Amino acid sequence: MSTPKSILHGGYHHPLSRSWQAERTLTKEMLMYPIFITDDPNALVALEALPEQYRIGIDRLEGFLAPLVKKGLKSVIIFGVPLKEGVKDPQGSKAEDPEGPTIEAVKLIRRVFPAVFVACDVCLCEYTSHGHCGILRDDGTLNNDLSVERIQQVAVAYAKAGAHCVAPSDMMDGRIGAIKRGLMDAGYAHKVMLMSYAAKFAGAFYGPFREAANSAPAFGDRRCYQMPPNARGLARRAVLRDMEEGADAIMVKPGTPYLDILRETADLAKDYPIAVYQVSGEYSMLYQAAKAGVFDLKQAVLETMVGFTRAGATLILTYYTPRLLDWLDEE
Numbered sequence: 001m002s003t004p005k006s007i008l009h010g011g012y013h014h015p016l017s018r019s020w021q022a023e024r025t026l027t028k029e030m031l032m033y034p035i036f037i038t039d040d041p042n043a044l045v046a047l048e049a050l051p052e053q054y055r056i057g058i059d060r061l062e063g064f065l066a067p068l069v070k071k072g073l074k075s076v077i078i079f080g081v082p083l084k085e086g087v088k089d090p091q092g093s094k095a096e097d098p099e100g101p102t103i104e105a106v107k108l109i110r111r112v113f114p115a116v117f118v119a120c121d122v123c124l125c126e127y128t129s130h131g132h133c134g135i136l137r138d139d140g141t142l143n144n145d146l147s148v149e150r151i152q153q154v155a156v157a158y159a160k161a162g163a164h165c166v167a168p169s170d171m172m173d174g175r176i177g178a179i180k181r182g183l184m185d186a187g188y189a190h191k192v193m194l195m196s197y198a199a200k201f202a203g204a205f206y207g208p209f210r211e212a213a214n215s216a217p218a219f220g221d222r223r224c225y226q227m228p229p230n231a232r233g234l235a236r237r238a239v240l241r242d243m244e245e246g247a248d249a250i251m252v253k254p255g256t257p258y259l260d261i262l263r264e265t266a267d268l269a270k271d272y273p274i275a276v277y278q279v280s281g282e283y284s285m286l287y288q289a290a291k292a293g294v295f296d297l298k299q300a301v302l303e304t305m306v307g308f309t310r311a312g313a314t315l316i317l318t319y320y321t322p323r324l325l326d327w328l329d330e331e
């Protein structure tokens with residue numbers, strides 16, 4: 001026989017009482033949409049590895065975003081994807097090209113969609129000939145100091161172009177402090193958010209992104225700067241350090257395989273916005289599984305969103321943003 005205290009079902013029998021079990025509920029404000037901007041102005045190229053996602057040229061961007069903004073899109077994060085011959089070099093010199101895709105996209109979105117919050121991913125891998133996220137020494141290892149200097153320049157250039165947020169994903173040591181100082185010196189620190197990809201783990205889930213961003217490393221991998229998947233303590237140290245260096249928001253990436261890290265980060269950085277990146281591999285996995293009849297896409301994706309909010313996320317970067325804008329209206 002059950003005792004009175006053991007009866008839980010009555011507390012969540014009704015749909016409304018079920019909704020009351022959440023500490024936090026997903027809203028459109030919590031979604032940030034990653035978009036790929038390429039240097040062919042008229043491109044709108046569907047990505048094979050990321051179904052329903054596109055490489056977008058600057059002349060197609062307004063048409064692409066307008067219907068989403070109408071549905072309640074609040075923020076985007078821009079990835080520049082230069083594809084022209086000869087654009088890449090060992091220093092990633094074109095990352096802050098004023099006529100490059102990222103800066104042009106920031107300016108266009110700020111002008112055409114003034115209510116949209118514009119973040120820029122800051123990294124060199126889309127712009128370096130070797131495809132690594134920083135500057136390399138002759139022996140192929142990272143030169144952290146030179147890399148941080150470049151990353152700082154790029155971040156400040158994006159801020160000057162009008163980005164509301166710069167989000168370094170390179171994982172160099174000390175880049176948060178350097179970017180914060182760079183923003184202060186340039187007079188942008190009071191209005192530009194610095195979001196750190198603080199706990200970014202190396203692994204299998206970035207595969208489709210590398211096609212999308214054309215940023216696969218030419219040799220080696222990123223395991224010497226992104227974190228090993230087993231590294232709970234290292235992740236805590238990185239989060240604490242990036243808070244100390246002046247980050248305004250903290251990100252965990254990927255999402256679903258790292259929900260424990262997300263929870264721990266939310267506890268550790270409890271006075272900060274906590275972001276989670278549902279990366280390309282997670283996106284495609286859900287998409288393909290639904291296509292194969294494993295589950296209903298909407299139900300499964302919403303369940304991952306509940307997982308993120310339950311684990312402590314206040315901001316979710318996801319390629320499912322366009323779908324979610326519709327699904328949230330249907331709820």
Ligand SMILES: NCC(=O)CCC(=O)O
Pocket residue numbers: 121123169205206207208209210278279280281
């Ligand atoms: N800095 C962004 C990534 O590294 C990739 C994310 C993804 O796989 O979607």
Ligand SMILES: [Zn+2]
Pocket residue numbers: 123124125126132133169170
């Ligand atoms: Zn990178």
Ligand SMILES: [Zn+2]
Pocket residue numbers: 123125169170
């Ligand atoms: Zn990256």
